[in-house]
Amino acid sequence: MHDSPDPGDRRDAVCVVGAGASGLTAVKNLLELGFQVDCYERETAVGGAWNWRHDRSPVYAGTHLISSRPLTEFPDFPMPDSWPDYPHHSQVLTYLERYSAHFGLGEHIWFGTEVVSAAPTGDGGWEVTTRSTGGGSSRTSRYAAVVVANGHNWDPRRPTIPGEFRGRLMHSSAYKDPAVLRGRKVLVIGGGNTGCDIAVEAAQQAGQVWHSTRRGYWYAPKYVLGRPADQVNGRLLRLRLPLRLRQWLYRRTVRLTTGDLTRFGLPAPDHQPYESHPIVNSQLPYYLGHGRITPVPDVTAFDDASVELADGRRIEPDLVITATGYRPRFEFLAPELLAADEHGRPDLHLHVFARQHPTLAVIGLLQPDSGVFPLAHWQSVAVARWLRLRLDDPARAAAVQQQESAKPLAAWSKRRVVKTDRHWFEVDHLDYLRSLESLLNEMEPAA
Amino acid sequence: MTGFDLLRLKDWTDPVPPAGREVASRLPEDDEGRPPVLFVPGLGHGAWAFAEHWLPHTAGRGFPAHVLGPRPGGDLRAQVHDVVQTAASLPRRAVLVGHGVGAHVVARALARYPARAAVLVAPVLDGWAAAGSALLANPGGTLPALFGGRLRVSARQLFGSGLPAERAAEYLERIAPRPRAELLRRAVPPRPVGAPPVLVVGSPDDRVVSRKALDRAAAAYSGAPLLFPGMGHDLMLEDSWAEPIDAILDWLRKQV
Ligand SMILES: Cc1cc2nc3c(=O)[nH]c(=O)nc-3n(C[C@H](O)[C@H](O)[C@H](O)COP(=O)(O)OP(=O)(O)OC[C@H]3O[C@@H](n4cnc5c(N)ncnc54)[C@H](O)[C@@H]3O)c2cc1C
Ligand SMILES: NC(=O)c1ccc[n+]([C@@H]2O[C@H](COP(=O)([O-])OP(=O)(O)OC[C@H]3O[C@@H](n4cnc5c(N)ncnc54)[C@H](OP(=O)(O)O)[C@@H]3O)[C@@H](O)[C@H]2O)c1
Numbered sequence: 001m002h003d004s005p006d007p008g009d010r011r012d013a014v015c016v017v018g019a020g021a022s023g024l025t026a027v028k029n030l031l032e033l034g035f036q037v038d039c040y041e042r043e044t045a046v047g048g049a050w051n052w053r054h055d056r057s058p059v060y061a062g063t064h065l066i067s068s069r070p071l072t073e074f075p076d077f078p079m080p081d082s083w084p085d086y087p088h089h090s091q092v093l094t095y096l097e098r099y100s101a102h103f104g105l106g107e108h109i110w111f112g113t114e115v116v117s118a119a120p121t122g123d124g125g126w127e128v129t130t131r132s133t134g135g136g137s138s139r140t141s142r143y144a145a146v147v148v149a150n151g152h153n154w155d156p157r158r159p160t161i162p163g164e165f166r167g168r169l170m171h172s173s174a175y176k177d178p179a180v181l182r183g184r185k186v187l188v189i190g191g192g193n194t195g196c197d198i199a200v201e202a203a204q205q206a207g208q209v210w211h212s213t214r215r216g217y218w219y220a221p222k223y224v225l226g227r228p229a230d231q232v233n234g235r236l237l238r239l240r241l242p243l244r245l246r247q248w249l250y251r252r253t254v255r256l257t258t259g260d261l262t263r264f265g266l267p268a269p270d271h272q273p274y275e276s277h278p279i280v281n282s283q284l285p286y287y288l289g290h291g292r293i294t295p296v297p298d299v300t301a302f303d304d305a306s307v308e309l310a311d312g313r314r315i316e317p318d319l320v321i322t323a324t325g326y327r328p329r330f331e332f333l334a335p336e337l338l339a340a341d342e343h344g345r346p347d348l349h350l351h352v353f354a355r356q357h358p359t360l361a362v363i364g365l366l367q368p369d370s371g372v373f374p375l376a377h378w379q380s381v382a383v384a385r386w387l388r389l390r391l392d393d394p395a396r397a398a399a400v401q402q403q404e405s406a407k408p409l410a411a412w413s414k415r416r417v418v419k420t421d422r423h424w425f426e427v428d429h430l431d432y433l434r435s436l437e438s439l440l441n442e443m444e445p446a447a
Numbered sequence: 448m449t450g451f452d453l454l455r456l457k458d459w460t461d462p463v464p465p466a467g468r469e470v471a472s473r474l475p476e477d478d479e480g481r482p483p484v485l486f487v488p489g490l491g492h493g494a495w496a497f498a499e500h501w502l503p504h505t506a507g508r509g510f511p512a513h514v515l516g517p518r519p520g521g522d523l524r525a526q527v528h529d530v531v532q533t534a535a536s537l538p539r540r541a542v543l544v545g546h547g548v549g550a551h552v553v554a555r556a557l558a559r560y561p562a563r564a565a566v567l568v569a570p571v572l573d574g575w576a577a578a579g580s581a582l583l584a585n586p587g588g589t590l591p592a593l594f595g596g597r598l599r600v601s602a603r604q605l606f607g608s609g610l611p612a613e614r615a616a617e618y619l620e621r622i623a624p625r626p627r628a629e630l631l632r633r634a635v636p637p638r639p640v641g642a643p644p645v646l647v648v649g650s651p652d653d654r655v656v657s658r659k660a661l662d663r664a665a666a667a668y669s670g671a672p673l674l675f676p677g678m679g680h681d682l683m684l685e686d687s688w689a690e691p692i693d694a695i696l697d698w699l700r701k702q703v
Contacts (some may be wrong), residue, residue: 032561032641032642069462070458070459070462071459075452075453075455075559076559076560076561076640076641077535077560078531078532078535080532080535080536081462081463081464081465081528081532082465101538101539102535102537102538102539102540103540103561104539104540230459231459231460231461231462232460234456234459234460235460235461237456238456238457238460370459378451378453381451430454433453433454434453434454436453437451437453437454440450440451440453441450441451444450
């Protein structure tokens with residue numbers, strides 16, 4: 001910093017917001033291409049969501065990965081092969097801490113520092129204002145680019161249910177320990193992976209459990225044919241089987257293994273396999289079959305001690321957990337910078353690049369049918385190479401930008417998915433990686 | 448050099464099964480923050496080949512030094528997997544040093560792990576050429592192997608004239624090469640990730656890897672080989688073993 005005229009001017013340096021998995025890989029890949037990097041992290045340690053001590057972490061004591069190890073690890077830093085197929089969240093944190101230490105990322109991260117605003121300066125640069133988390137004086141620095149990796153699983157999407165509820169009501173983000181379930185009568189709302197995990201933990205701990213879902217889903221087991229389900233699915237993709245055939249195989253496999261879940265009172269899925277974000281849970285059907293979980297439809301109202309259901313039934317839980325997911329939130333950026341819609345959902349090229357601001361990018365803002373880390377890695381490689389190309393060869397960079405924006409809608413974004421809020425950034429990891437690969441190849445120096 | 452490697456369907460659907468790995472380490476007295484060096488032995492050579500001289504010498508010069516024994520029966524893919532697993536288990540970005548076929552393994556591992564730097568010692572990147580040289584230098588020991596029989600190597604193939612005969616015999620005793628057919632091709636090294644500096648080291652008098660093969664290997668990384676005339680293929684076991692490793696470590700100090 002000493003050679004720049006203004007102590008707040010970081011010239012060609014890049015600012016990274018957040019030191020979760022996405023921020024860490026962004027820092028690593030930017031450093032690798034020779035950038036100076038300042039990463040700001042509001043917590044006092046790395047790991048983001050996987051550091052369950054963090055006040056905004058959505059992870060609970062019993063969380064294990066749903067994507068298996070080979071599909072979850074960074075492509076250039078494998079998890080130990082002696083680890084289980086589906087590591088525990090504490091192992092994922094250890095892995096991220098080791099990644100950070102191995103590549104010496106810590107010295108580039110300012111912990112306990114929150115980014116409160118980032119605004120374009122008009123000449124392609126950025127003015128970033130930071131503050132100690134929870135208060136204190138603020139400080140503004142100039143950067144050449146901003147890479148946002150603030151995560152999207154921390155701002156609860158709370159359902160609006162009419163009426164007052166007398167019992168305890170909490171969103172799954174506040175759920176940490178199954179002890180709160182012990183002996184209670186619990187209603188879990190939401191059929192995402194969180195809702196299903198909590199319903200299972202409640203089946204093991206609570207006195208009575210209702211699980212409310214507003215549609216039928218495909219519940220994938222963690223193992224199929226003796227292998228992790230995503231690895232088996234990968235084999236089908238490797239054989240390049242068409243979607244229709246894969247859907248048929250999926251239905252067959254489910255019929256032969258898990259069986260017909262409508263028998264337990266669940267609604268039949270209102271969509272085909274692969275048309276919603278995968279739910280991976282082997283234990284939910286098990287506890288349904290044991291009568292430990294009672295499936296119920298959508299909740300329509302609260303009425304003092306009771307809860308009214310869409311089929312007119314009333315139940316009386318004493319604890320309601322809404323596992324209704326999370327919303328993206330970028331409180332430090334004006335919505336138009338990311339072309340965000342009225343729900344705050346950004347419209348970005350490849351879910352990464354701000355269309356009007358070539359020096360603004362977001363990492364990890366997508367939901368794949370695989371682990372997130374490999375995608376966040378290649379996004380970061382693409383961003384680092386893009387920023388490098390802009391500096392080294394502005395003419396080529398402009399040509400690449402034109403080429404990219406002229407491309408027809410890519411397969412990954414044409415996917416048929418259930419029309420629901422949470423699917424706006426659902427991607428097929430193979431199609432998505434192919435699009436990134438094509439961008440990376442376009443940015444290669446001409447041979 | 449090939450481009451990016453995003454779609455790893457093989458690794459995602461059919462991961463290399465874990466195996467116990469033999470790693471021998473020598474650490475410097477004081478940790479001065481230097482990157483760890485991971486040695487990868489070549490065909491038929493165990494961890495001992497580096498443990499003999501280079502491992503302690505490297506630690507003596509301040510670099511944490513490790514050597515990975517090859518997994519029994521492991522194919523190239525499994526060996527690459529083991530190198531990357533071992534490198535990633537070290538506390539800092541590692542320097543990979545491979546010898547012979549071990550250098551081929553390192554060249555591939557470089558596409559899977561952003562090494563701090565890499566050194567390819569007498570690299571066997573071109574299996575056909577190496578087989579050809581072996582046929583010339585030791586037809587009786589090599590020919591049966593091309594038809595699935597046992598491969599026998601001779602002292603003349605691996606060592607220069609400086610190594611006392613009884614030591615050469617003792618080493619030969621411990622060298623049991625079991626080449627796999629997959630080595631018999633000319634490999635184009637994949638592009639390393641993280642753009643590490645790569646040094647090729649060898650001897651013009653190596654009877655396994657020709658001078659031309661050394662030049663070609665170095666050119667693949669836009670460099671020229673560092674040569675130690677008079678030495679045989681097994682530079683780390685020769686009487687003059689200190690010269691190449693000192694040169695390698697001098698180079699390394701300049702890089703990191
Ligand atoms: C229960 C659960 C289970 C999951 N299981 C899997 C799984 O099996 N496999 C998988 O791949 N993914 C899984 N995920 C998805 C998970 O979100 C990603 O794996 C990963 O954590 C995303 O990392 P990230 O860095 O993008 O976001 P985060 O981990 O949320 O990190 C964002 C970081 O940015 C910091 N930050 C935010 N705003 C600011 C600011 N203004 N200034 C400074 N710092 C800021 C935060 O403190 C945080 O450290 C799961 C998610 C949940 C909720
Ligand atoms: N073990 C794990 O690894 C693990 C565990 C938990 C979460 N995760 C990941 O974390 C992310 C978030 O998962 P999540 O389960 O917390 O959220 P989610 O995937 O967004 O699921 C939310 C669920 O709540 C339902 N819902 C939303 N709003 C509702 C409303 N107003 N009324 C009734 N139901 C409503 C949704 O139904 P619709 O189908 O109608 O949208 C959906 O079933 C996902 O990527 C998930 O894969 C992983």
